[in-house]
Amino acid sequence: MRSKLFILLKSPHDFDSLDLMVSIGEGAPTAALLFEDAVLFAANEKKGLELLSVVNQVYMIKDDWEARGLPLVMTSFKMIDYPEAVDLIMEKYEQTITL
């Protein structure tokens, strides 16, 4: 199985593909990379843990997170910048799937 990086852009409230992520990711190394409104997963324990339970690692874009000014609940999410995001996409994972 190819390793998979899931790209998320929607807020937890609008995100509807958790089931899909589980079934696609089964048996492969997986991570989620959060852009834009998807960083709100890091502010909500319930939603954040849900996400963390279906992928091996969660990354999020620092700028997008900081703009929203919220208390960080999911401290295990890894805060990254755009160059690091490029490394994840180009080097660390074999497939990139937007959900």
Add this chain to the structure above:
Amino acid sequence: MRSKLFILLKSPHDFDSLDLMVSIGEGAPTAALLFEDAVLFAANEKKGLELLSVVNQVYMIKDDWEARGLPLVMTSFKMIDYPEAVDLIMEKYEQTITL
């Protein structure tokens, strides 16, 4: 309480305002008017009944429904055309709220 007509455009899968509809509609005569992807509520018993349980009446635009070619499950939804939609908005209900 003013009577309320809720306008829905999103598919049941994307629709996230059922709770809100309940709390806004409390104590008032209410209806939902389904346009575009919202007509998919009429094809799914679970989602359709959920919707019907929070408003007094559900209307949907006939053209939008027919385009999708699905078996009609929610036979109590009232199929209407655009002129009838205008009557609902202008005459039958006092407030129009898109959710």
Add this chain to the structure above:
Amino acid sequence: MAESVLILVKKPPYGLEDAFSALRAGLAVLVSGRVPVSNVLLIGEGTLNAVASQRPEAIGMPSNMEALHDLMDLEADVYVVREDLQELVGDVQLLEGVKVIDRERARQVIDEHDLVTTF
């Protein structure tokens, strides 16, 4: 003829322009002097627009906080639904001047306005 309009904001700040656009629309209606009352109700993820520590400069976006301040300067009411905010992010500091209300009061607020527009 409408005497009052309520701007209902469901969208969170910054990922979409919707919330910012909503607040500018409310402000413009007030500034015009044509409609006496133009208030804002923040619900669901829309409540996050009232968080005090936003830093929109991190992503080069205009500030939704300023937009809310402008509205309140012109005596618009800005309502935030407590339960929604609590459920999303727990306790956070909000902009000074916003009115934190419960869902029951939110229902009344909606009923009090002639027109309601949603973002």
Add this chain to the structure above:
Amino acid sequence: MAESVLILVKKPPYGLEDAFSALRAGLAVLVSGRVPVSNVLLIGEGTLNAVASQRPEAIGMPSNMEALHDLMDLEADVYVVREDLQELVGDVQLLEGVKVIDRERARQVIDEHDLVTTF
């Protein structure tokens, strides 16, 4: 260098142009002759694009059924996830030629393609 692309369609037909756009993109890639394999996977509400009795002329929209037929004529595989369709609308007749698969097979289909793009 990619030898195959999978067009993953989550959006239902007609309310948004996304599903139609997705299918046209898949077709164009095939027609170009530059990429040997360009297949389509319909999941969630995207499965409704394969329903046989659509009547897009009711709202003046181009037909997603035709777009699927064009793809299959060029030997693209069009997969539909059975469980998703069943959950949404129960038993309905689908376009001839589409491959109805389960979620486990959908997972393999995704894994088999070099690139995946989502609509």
Add this chain to the structure above:
Amino acid sequence: MNMDTNTAVKLARAALEKGYHVGIFGYGEGVTLIKEGQDPKRFQNVGQEVQDLLEKGLEVVVCETCSQARGLVRGEEIKGTQIGSLTNNLSRFVAKSDRMVTIAR
């Protein structure tokens, strides 16, 4: 592009035919409604619809700030429609209206 502009225009037509006064305010992506020369091929041509309805009394105004953000400038709009402002135009629509319908997701 979602079908919201199509829906808005169909609803406007029905209301006009019943004798109501109807205004459409295009906000955000909705400003594309008035761009002249729309050619959506097999999709419905909303611009054409708008043109027809102008003769029946439809008023169409779009937000100038949103238009500028998208590079749409005065002179590119369908004749009879207007690139206007929230303060002048939206407020006038709001003040004059008995009902306001938001067609957006």
Add this chain to the structure above:
Amino acid sequence: MNMDTNTAVKLARAALEKGYHVGIFGYGEGVTLIKEGQDPKRFQNVGQEVQDLLEKGLEVVVCETCSQARGLVRGEEIKGTQIGSLTNNLSRFVAKSDRMVTIAR
């Protein structure tokens, strides 16, 4: 307008600076990316960003059909960007790419 074009352009910049070859294909609403004369006031000017990145080797092509649907025609695009087609341009990007990132909701 959502912030997807901003995100796409920031990601493209980072990839270019790491020496990757990067192409952006603007599809659907994404075609607004290349409209000349974008003036989004307090929002980030994506058009300006695109212009900078063209010098660093970014290729930007948008779908002609989608552009026509929105009344955006050849000559209105930022110099160095291209109004092209799915068949000629998207297919070339797909064939040449090791990774494809969809930035859309």
